[in-house]
Amino acid sequence: ESKYGFTRDQLFEGYRICRDKGIKRFGIHIFVASNELDPNYFVETADILFKVIVDISRALNIRFEFANLSGGIGIPYRPEQDPIDLPAMSRGIKEKYDQIIVGRGFAPLKIFTECGRYITGPYGYLVSKVLHIKDTYKQFAGLDACMANLMRPALYGAYHHITVLGKEKRPHDFVYDVTGSLCENNDKFAIDRMLPKLTPGDTVVIHDAGAHGFAMGFNYNGKLRSAELLLREDGSVVPIRRAETVKDYFATLDFNGLKRFKI
Ligand SMILES: Cc1ncc(COP(=O)(O)O)c(C=O)c1O
Structure with a gap:
């Protein structure tokens, strides 16, 4: 095939x-x-x-x-x-x-x-914040990241390990769907994942995002690509890519074409 x-x-x-x-x-x-x-x-x-x-x-x-x-x-x-x-x-x-x-x-x-x-895979992490917890027929943890930052879980149901900063040692006794912010129901980083109890503001680290993460990123729904930070062996952090801006998002539009239309 x-x-x-x-x-x-x-x-x-x-x-x-x-x-x-x-x-x-x-x-x-x-x-x-x-x-x-x-x-x-x-x-x-x-x-x-x-x-x-x-x-x-x-x-x-x-x-x-x-x-x-x-x-x-x-x-x-x-x-x-x-x-x-x-x-x-x-x-x-x-x-x-x-x-x-x-x-x-x-x-x-x-x-x-x-x-x-x-x-590259193991050396990149997608760092995200929990925006909200939704409690319906199951528990959803909504992140400020989405599949535009890391598409593998949504694309092929791929597993990416998740840790919650500062809660690594706590019991993983809550089950969450960890979701992205896109209006696609498959925009989930994990389904039925055992994690420590989450609260808004928690920092969620998604592992092994160094391959097929940023490079597979996209702008659907006006999503802007995030900044990239390099963590050096001595513990220092160096910005290596700034976050995209709305200006970047519109940068390739050719507004000159508008002149051809009479409004
Ligand atoms: C032709 C070719 N070479 C190398 C690679 C890299 O593969 P991997 O990242 O799995 O090592 C790919 C990935 O799609 C590919 O298509």
Whole structure:
């Protein structure tokens, strides 16, 4: 069902067309996983890709300079999850490289990766305030943030861990839907989440927002992107991006067009 990439037959055909047009330098790229925590998955992916490289190289008499294993390395969004064992992944890929690429005479082959989430995800936090508590048939905690700041929970029901500043050690014996401020019912950061008792003004920290947070942000409903602050190892805080303003929101409108209309 993937919308990416080529079939195996198309790969052979594509490289053949390139070779026949005089292309001399070749590389190949694969992207098969997203947020994967099992190192074997990446080892198997390398196995598939290295074998394809050997098959195409032999069939078309070309040489590959690089294989890009792409990103997809996952992060433990849930506290009970373990981080991926990167050394095990690296050892496994190296074994495949030695067996398939070196063993069959196709070295050297540069190996690239292009990890996104693994590098930025755990190091960003969405910091928000509780605006109000709504008590109907369940408890809703409404935040001043919304899915325009972090879309993953609304988009794919993704789990993001939440802590409440100063209440980390209190019993988590209240169940809340933690909601954003957009007029979309799926604008929720968490559904039925056990948290300490919340009150308006509490600071709610949503974890692992360093990937697919700000970058996936949007302006629907006039929502303005928030500021970004860098917390340094020495505890100092450096503003690295100011918050958007209403002026920014209208900055791309071309009011000159209005002159064409007679009011
Ligand atoms: C082609 C390609 N490379 C790399 C990445 C980064 O993936 P990740 O952030 O899961 O490491 C993506 C993500 O969509 C991608 O489409």
